[in-house]
Amino acid sequence: MLGILPEESTSFVGRNWELFRLDRALARDRLVTLVGTGGVGKSRLALRAAREAQALFPDGVAWADLSPLHGDRLLLSTVSDACDLADHTPRMPVDALCEWLAGKRLLLVLDSCEHLVDACRELVADLLTAVADLTVLVTSREPLGMEGERLIEVEPLPPGGPDALDLFTQRVAAASSAAQSPETETETETETETGTGTGTRTRTGTGATTGAEAGARSADAQQAAAAIQICRRLEGIPLALELAAAQAGRTTIEEIAERLGSRFDVLATPGPGVRPQRHRTMRTAIGWSHELCAPLERLLWARLTVFRGDFDLESARAVCSGGPLGADAVDALLGRLVAVSVVTVVAGGDGIRYRMLDTIREYGHLWLRALHEEAALAERHADHFLRFAQDADAGWLSADQTRWYRRIAEADTDLCTALDHLLATSPERALRLVGLVGFFWSCCGHLHEARGYLEQALAAHPSDGADRTRALWALGITLTLQGEYEDAQRVGEQCTRAAWREGDTDELLAATYLTGLIALLTGRPVAAHLVTEHGLGAAPGEPFDSASRLRCHLVQVFALTGLGRLHEAQERALWLRAGCVERGEFWSRAYLDYQLALIDLFSGNPLDAAAHARSMLESKRGLGDSFGIALGLDVLAAAIAAAGDGELAGLVYGTGQSFWHTVGHPQRGTPDLRAVREECERTARAKAGDEAYESAYQWGLTADPAVALSAALGARCGSARGGLGT
Numbered sequence: 001m002l003g004i005l006p007e008e009s010t011s012f013v014g015r016n017w018e019l020f021r022l023d024r025a026l027a028r029d030r031l032v033t034l035v036g037t038g039g040v041g042k043s044r045l046a047l048r049a050a051r052e053a054q055a056l057f058p059d060g061v062a063w064a065d066l067s068p069l070h071g072d073r074l075l076l077s078t079v080s081d082a083c084d085l086a087d088h089t090p091r092m093p094v095d096a097l098c099e100w101l102a103g104k105r106l107l108l109v110l111d112s113c114e115h116l117v118d119a120c121r122e123l124v125a126d127l128l129t130a131v132a133d134l135t136v137l138v139t140s141r142e143p144l145g146m147e148g149e150r151l152i153e154v155e156p157l158p159p160g161g162p163d164a165l166d167l168f169t170q171r172v173a174a175a176s177s178a179a180q181s182p183e184t185e186t187e188t189e190t191e192t193e194t195g196t197g198t199g200t201r202t203r204t205g206t207g208a209t210t211g212a213e214a215g216a217r218s219a220d221a222q223q224a225a226a227a228i229q230i231c232r233r234l235e236g237i238p239l240a241l242e243l244a245a246a247q248a249g250r251t252t253i254e255e256i257a258e259r260l261g262s263r264f265d266v267l268a269t270p271g272p273g274v275r276p277q278r279h280r281t282m283r284t285a286i287g288w289s290h291e292l293c294a295p296l297e298r299l300l301w302a303r304l305t306v307f308r309g310d311f312d313l314e315s316a317r318a319v320c321s322g323g324p325l326g327a328d329a330v331d332a333l334l335g336r337l338v339a340v341s342v343v344t345v346v347a348g349g350d351g352i353r354y355r356m357l358d359t360i361r362e363y364g365h366l367w368l369r370a371l372h373e374e375a376a377l378a379e380r381h382a383d384h385f386l387r388f389a390q391d392a393d394a395g396w397l398s399a400d401q402t403r404w405y406r407r408i409a410e411a412d413t414d415l416c417t418a419l420d421h422l423l424a425t426s427p428e429r430a431l432r433l434v435g436l437v438g439f440f441w442s443c444c445g446h447l448h449e450a451r452g453y454l455e456q457a458l459a460a461h462p463s464d465g466a467d468r469t470r471a472l473w474a475l476g477i478t479l480t481l482q483g484e485y486e487d488a489q490r491v492g493e494q495c496t497r498a499a500w501r502e503g504d505t506d507e508l509l510a511a512t513y514l515t516g517l518i519a520l521l522t523g524r525p526v527a528a529h530l531v532t533e534h535g536l537g538a539a540p541g542e543p544f545d546s547a548s549r550l551r552c553h554l555v556q557v558f559a560l561t562g563l564g565r566l567h568e569a570q571e572r573a574l575w576l577r578a579g580c581v582e583r584g585e586f587w588s589r590a591y592l593d594y595q596l597a598l599i600d601l602f603s604g605n606p607l608d609a610a611a612h613a614r615s616m617l618e619s620k621r622g623l624g625d626s627f628g629i630a631l632g633l634d635v636l637a638a639a640i641a642a643a644g645d646g647e648l649a650g651l652v653y654g655t656g657q658s659f660w661h662t663v664g665h666p667q668r669g670t671p672d673l674r675a676v677r678e679e680c681e682r683t684a685r686a687k688a689g690d691e692a693y694e695s696a697y698q699w700g701l702t703a704d705p706a707v708a709l710s711a712a713l714g715a716r717c718g719s720a721r722g723g724l725g726t
Helices: 016-028 042-052 075-082 093-101 114-130 162-179 211-233 238-249 253-266 277-292 295-304 313-320 327-339 358-370 374-394 401-410 412-425 427-443 447-460 466-481 485-502 505-521 525-538 547-562 566-583 587-602 606-623 626-642 646-662 673-688 690-702 705-714 720-724
Strands: 031-035 061-065 106-111 134-140 150-153 189-191 201-203 344-348 351-355
Touching: 016 031, 016 042, 016 150, 031 042, 042 061, 042 106, 042 134, 061 075, 075 093, 075 106, 075 114, 075 447, 093 114, 106 114, 114 134, 162 211, 162 238, 211 238, 211 253, 238 253, 238 277, 253 277, 277 358, 295 313, 295 327, 295 358, 313 327, 313 351, 313 374, 358 374, 374 401, 374 412, 374 427, 401 412, 401 427, 401 606, 412 427, 412 447, 427 447, 427 466, 447 466, 466 485, 466 505, 485 505, 505 525, 505 547, 525 547, 547 566, 547 587, 566 587, 587 606, 587 626, 606 626, 606 705, 626 646, 626 673, 626 705, 646 673, 646 690, 646 705, 673 690, 690 705
Parallel strands: 031 134, 031 150, 061 106, 106 134
Antiparallel strands: 189 201, 344 351
């Protein structure tokens, strides 16, 4: 099943009629578009509807958030990621996506399309034409304008109705609770039943009404009236209500109503050429929240708009501090912006990350421009992510390796934003940046993204130098993984010549690794061994002196296995693996486990082979490398089949095939493994019987890939049925 839906961090209020209409539309129409002004709640409505409609779509729901995209360059890669496709082929990305989705019955949600309407219209037309059972749900401030598009306009909550009041009071209660210390709570208080939910409480008892109780009821009535006034002033627009409610941590409901009313009175007679009333209401609510912020909070708000995607505290400090805003002050100021709903907290792989909604970012960016800081912030943003990439590259051969893979993945949108800026302003630094992240991207399946930026940066900065040589190497790796071996060989030769010309040992070893890798993948282990032997001989040193040197040793292990020198390959692999374990390095260790699994398989030790294959798969799962997972599942299945468990082998073969599909390739690994794999598959069928084998295979092929991978890793020989029930 495809896709992971975002978590709903707050309660969902009302919208029963809209959900009913949307549920019917998703059951009958192939393209449904929710249209409405910014902040009206289109995304929340789409998320709730998608969650409730999952039963209609046996292949799952894929959610693509397009709001961080600046231009359509990353549109296809974003949608492909949402659909769990990490295409490794040189095909047009849209063709790969259509092929991947063909035969699937799923719901694709494209959230926040208003800034990419033309590109989304073209993509949706291609997908709906090629994928017969696809349904697309779009959220946008304007329709795509396509034939057969079912439009559902999302209105604000009725300002005088219970839903707007319920939303506002729930958010007020949350804001008040966050601002209130535990010591102020009393055990004998219960929620009042005025319906405001503002956190106002009244004591319960059986005695006569006291003056204090009467006063409390009067205060409750005043708060209820103020809450109703706010809902009407803000026309029931959910985001506006949330921003107003967030101020409850700083002031009272009555003061919120009074201040908000004063601001609307000032703007009651708008000038010519203004936008529709709801847009003005939303802008006014955001502007009012902006006015209530302290000067440094406003400054941070404006500067944070430079981030297109999620960001962490470290990045916020590095990019947004300066002038009156010290780095040490960013923490507290960011916390206050979270408290007033200007910034939201999202989960991250390595801790807390933050996000700003598009509507709020747009407003803050206007202030950034008014402060004349737009260019300076873009430059600081690019500098930060260049340093970030340099740190990631330096940490590759360390215990932080997997952490850097996660951080590169989380920062993908902003790395691309930095690259776009540098391509326009400083091509040399753009070349350096993409050369540093290109290998990370390629290993995580972002091959089209890596290739596009590498080719553009190399064309923009043709001058020789270390940055160009590094970028050529990264491009060669990308082309190799896409199966474009002739082009990769040509780029590898350029890389080798440049390395010799510059006299850089590490660049020479990097070029040697690339040439050896191409030789391995084209079935020439002799050539792979010779080229790496020559490269390492010309630059003596220890395997762990650099990442490039270690990769050359890895190619040698592969080549020795391919040459049938199994004992020699095993000794070297075990030695290198011990060094990887000592340093906490996983990428090379995973491929050494793969080789050890092959060696044990060729040597008649299937249980040991399975153990090494599982170790490889754990490493590759941590790195998010679908290509490596597919390789590991192939050898694990072969080992299990050789051990005599045909049904479990079928499950693992099926799971492996599903991962090969996600990278767009038929099974492709060490060429010498093909005959062994085919023989083991025949053995597995014979052991299990065709019916049991096929049932297990189909489960592995069609189950959620993450679930199937966990089953393959957790099961042991003789336990396939237990895995099938996972």
